[in-house]
Amino acid sequence: MSRVGVVGIGHTVFGRRSDATVQELAFEAYRGALADGDLDPELIEATVIGSVPEYHKQRSLAGVIQEYLNLNPKPTWLTEVACASGSAAIRTAWMSIKAGVHDVVAVIGCQKMTELETAEILALMGRVGDVQWESGFGTTFPGYYAMFAQRHMHEFGTTAEQLAQVAVKNHHYGARNPKALFRKEITVEKALASDSVANPLTVYDCCANADGAACVILASEDAARKLGGDRVVWLEGNGCASASMSVLRRPDLTGVPSAREAAAQAYRMAGVSASDIKVAEVHDCFTIAEIMAYEDLGFCEKGAGGSFISDRQCYIGGSTPVNVDGGLKAKGHPVGATGVSMACEMVRQLRQEAGERQVPQADIGLTHNVGGIGQYCFVNIFMKD
């Protein structure tokens, strides 16, 4: 089977983008990826769109975007798995190349979320859970993650200060990312003093909805070598797993079973282990989610996530730098775009093009993208020859 490489990346600024429609955001990311890879649009054989349709007025995005990008009559389709929709798009594009169906495919994650009020978005997000038995009883996402945080604190002594430290780190790096929504540093004191959202989570424990798009252009091994030369970053491991939404069916509330399973698949496929990962992008929709990810991905022992951030092991210079682009927390979370945005940052890091956010000698990187509260998890491992 052919290896699959990334030959171009593009990324819009994340934030309130009332200047652009969703297809314009997609085009901005796509154009950036063509420019980054110095690619002729004639090469693009298909597109895959990662997005959650219901957050904007425009529906069935793939067709509208394909027309706007002037790519008719080439194939296109859209994947939706809540906040991991962008990673599902990467997975199906990767499979299309490994299957020999396509040689060069553009993956575009995009989302326009600021057309709706936050309360509307929360209600729609809640409906990702079972509407008959769960979301009708008020299970919003902050509520779920607050339960996880409470349990993690109870079992392992994780503290509110440690949660706040995750936010401080991600704002620290977000301040250095020109594409990020929040580009200012914060302090632990400020985070702890902010309004409560769902105890123990405060405003600074929660990521922010945003508009934005990101694009990666994937190619077969032969095409990638020809188009990208030494700059190619290879997608060597792709894991995908599911878990119940219902917390009653979870083995525990202090981690995400689909993340452990997807990571195991990806590590096996790439032939590496957690200790080989030089830089990671993880799904920090809430600060507790990042702490659970350290553990689920094997960057530290189960229960040691709190001290992993206190000891600054996830900063540049630590054992596994995490979310050095600001993460969902500071970069913003346009849900369909997020998985693709993670891949863009990983390619930038592995090409040593991340500027003041560069992790030295990064040659193996991991992305971890969760949908729902772990109903879906996708883990990708990228490597540079």
Place this chain on the structure above:
Amino acid sequence: MSRVGVVGIGHTVFGRRSDATVQELAFEAYRGALADGDLDPELIEATVIGSVPEYHKQRSLAGVIQEYLNLNPKPTWLTEVACASGSAAIRTAWMSIKAGVHDVVAVIGCQKMTELETAEILALMGRVGDVQWESGFGTTFPGYYAMFAQRHMHEFGTTAEQLAQVAVKNHHYGARNPKALFRKEITVEKALASDSVANPLTVYDCCANADGAACVILASEDAARKLGGDRVVWLEGNGCASASMSVLRRPDLTGVPSAREAAAQAYRMAGVSASDIKVAEVHDCFTIAEIMAYEDLGFCEKGAGGSFISDRQCYIGGSTPVNVDGGLKAKGHPVGATGVSMACEMVRQLRQEAGERQVPQADIGLTHNVGGIGQYCFVNIFMKD
């Protein structure tokens, strides 16, 4: 590359299914497919869901269905391309097997549409077009297809009687399909006398929204031979193409360019031509759509679609029997389920298990599934060894 075969099919009754949630409909189809193929659920390595999320309260269906089917932690994802969502699910599952990522994958198309009022559905469907420049000006689906019909009549002399004859044929076969929504014959007179929807289309020129689900289980060549033996039907050609939603950008209004392109891809891949097709399922969302499909797929010359139905060439016994399960028109159109339902009928026909609807000696069959007004088209060719 491995061939991909169908080893199980399942199908709910289409109609107003207020007795079941969408995940229950999905389970009903999935259970049917396992029983049909005498398959152990342990064999299922992944599921792909084809659905349009916004037509029901339950969102992000893949996760909810995976949990309900007791398939956690296996991978799942959802594909959305409007009314072709089921065929996109088949395409990504087919690619996953050809890529060697999975051996056995269940594809489930499902939709619950009767929770919403018809007017709401029409408004949401309109938003499949460009909401900035088109749908805001009233371009609903009946309106688009009425324009196509007017132009086809103007250029080729197609008549309202011929449109009605398509409806009569599909009701004739729908009356013989125990899974169909409408199981009664109609006459040309009755169709012509029914209320106008968008001139020249009347009520009987339009398919009906419905609830329902369908499932096909795909397997790699080795797995399929082992599991299905002589009953396996092979998916030998898979074409996928896009076209503009904007009618202003279409080369003509009497056909669907993405259908011609997808058909060309599928014929090439399968090594067959239109004259080899013994039975076809085409996307008759409106009667004019079926007439255009005859021409786009090459079953008759351009402009000869009207006489193709008048001459009964699309009945059993004609040159290419079309929609002998009733089609969208009489079977009903639960949008995400439709593409998978077409595949089920094709497998049934090629196994010679279609009873009184059986096309004699059917060994090569085609499905044609359109999304939007042809923003997407997927053509599959099935063959029996």
